[in-house]
Amino acid sequence: MTDKLKDLIEESKEDIQINFLELINELNRIPTQVGKWLTYHQVQRQKMILIETDYKKMVALKTKFYMGKMDDDEREKYGWPLEGTKVLKTDLHMWLDSDDELIKEKHKYKMQEQIVSFIETTINSIQDKKWSIKNYIEWKKWTEGG
Template identity: 30%
Template sequence: MTLDEIKKEWSIDCEIDDIELDKASLVVPRLHAKYSDLLSTKTLLLKQYTHRYNSLLKDKWMWYRGELDEERREKLGFKPDPFDGLKPPLKADMHYWFNADKDLQEMNAKIEYLKVTVDYLKECLQNVTWRHQTIKNTIEWRKFMAGT
């Protein structure tokens, strides 16, 4: 489920029927289960992508240093010369190559996307957790306005 799909579902799920507050209160456990499940799934996916990134980074590091064996290099689809005939950079300048590496950028973009998704789901879950308080406050406000 993409972040946009989650946002769309949340825009529907976040609504509280202020006419039937009792039913809105009964929906809280279902919403909690739904968004807890999504959060745990996306958190595990984030960890999986982080591990993949670290493994790819190690392979790229070995490739740039010329230490990656040919069989592994071919399996990963890396070119024989990581610098395309240019002079290899100094160790202190390697971070420029890592930051500009397309494979690492793509993997990092996926990780950042998942981080945003996880943060969004945490906010949704926090809202669900305190939903009962919103319902209670609505009831109390109505009592106050009715003069009871």
């Protein structure tokens, strides 16, 4: 778990809480909180798209490398060895899945994807607060005979 995700989890815990003693304030805070989390979502989603693009570029380069279609100048530019190139097309996925550089890139992408997903879930939870407050008010009326 990244530090960014840990920070977002802590912040989310605060934002999804409902103070039932100050329901009007809670209702007024919802749009501000949603706006804040939508901003987080845009920033992190943009970052995820950039990471995904880098990952896909690396997959294309590694595919070219493992299929033996990369020229020596390009291969040397990345510091990749000459041996191990020209694998069978049927074995390509195995080589790509076990490549350390690709594993690192994929890990970065998956972690960023997790952050974006968490933010989306938090936005939904904050938006659902209004229904929880409404249900609480209805329950209060019912228990007090109103």
